[in-house]
Amino acid sequence: MSFLASTRFLIGAAADQLLPHQCLLCGKFCVDRGVCAACWAGALPISAPLCHRCGRPLPHALPDQLCGQCWRTPPPLAAIRAGFAYNDFSRALILRFKHADGLYLTPVLGRFLARHFAALCQPGNLVIPIPLHRHRYLARRYNQSAELARWLAPADDFAPDILLRRHHNKSQAGLSRAQRQKNVAGVFSVAAESRAKLSGRPVMLIDDVMATGATLNAATTCLLAAGSGPVHGLVLARVL
Numbered sequence: 363m364s365f366l367a368s369t370r371f372l373i374g375a376a377a378d379q380l381l382p383h384q385c386l387l388c389g390k391f392c393v394d395r396g397v398c399a400a401c402w403a404g405a406l407p408i409s410a411p412l413c414h415r416c417g418r419p420l421p422h423a424l425p426d427q428l429c430g431q432c433w434r435t436p437p438p439l440a441a442i443r444a445g446f447a448y449n450d451f452s453r454a455l456i457l458r459f460k461h462a463d464g465l466y467l468t469p470v471l472g473r474f475l476a477r478h479f480a481a482l483c484q485p486g487n488l489v490i491p492i493p494l495h496r497h498r499y500l501a502r503r504y505n506q507s508a509e510l511a512r513w514l515a516p517a518d519d520f521a522p523d524i525l526l527r528r529h530h531n532k533s534q535a536g537l538s539r540a541q542r543q544k545n546v547a548g549v550f551s552v553a554a555e556s557r558a559k560l561s562g563r564p565v566m567l568i569d570d571v572m573a574t575g576a577t578l579n580a581a582t583t584c585l586l587a588a589g590s591g592p593v594h595g596l597v598l599a600r601v602l
């Protein structure tokens with residue numbers, strides 16, 4: 363490093379220590395980097411004991427580690443994990459992330475999901491974000507799930523072009539479980555030229571919010587039918 367570059371680096375590092383940071387969520391000045399302590403206090407991280415399969419928090423550890431619903435009808439995914447419960451905190455964070463040019467939140471959210479990502483990672487897996495329809499993509503200019511996946515995955519594993527969204531389903535908000543399933547049925551497809559790459563490989567799907575799991579289930583059914591290996595799912599927040 364040249365003398366000038368190292369001086370600039372030292373001045374930058376000193377300023378970083380001395381100047382207050384602005385909370386990425388509420389905008390108040392604070393000593394913390396990223397999201398301030400007051401905002402973090404509203405977070406509900408999901409932790410053990412969990413259903414081993416769907417990741418739902420359990421009131422206490424169960425010998426088989428499966429919730430009642432997974433006993434009766436296990437999801438097509440091998441396992442699902444979520445960073446947060448969906449509440450006021452995670453809703454504000456996710457809205458900021460996807461609607462307000464909030465890409466600056468990617469490392470904050472990525473770091474938070476990193477340990478779940480490491481726990482779910484399978485050797486040789488492809489990391490696939492739930493795609494947005496082209497119209498929504500054009501309106502938002504980025505797919506927040508793809509940005510998270512890109513941040514989390516090694517470059518060789520990141521595969522945003524394999525899963526396609528065939529048509530523009532209505533928003534899932536306000537729909538019942540059955541209506542949600544119907545709304546996303548047949549929405550996904552696998553690009554014909556990607557089948558060889560996908561064949562037999564485990565997949566990690568990344569999405570921002572999971573409500574009933576209808577979207578993750580539909581994407582997984584499509585990937586398995588196209589010949590993928592087992593599919594795991596990682597989401598930022600889930601509705602409990």
Ligand SMILES: [Zn+2]
Nearest residue numbers: 385388398401
């Ligand atoms: Zn804050």
Ligand SMILES: [Zn+2]
Nearest residue numbers: 413416429432
């Ligand atoms: Zn379960």
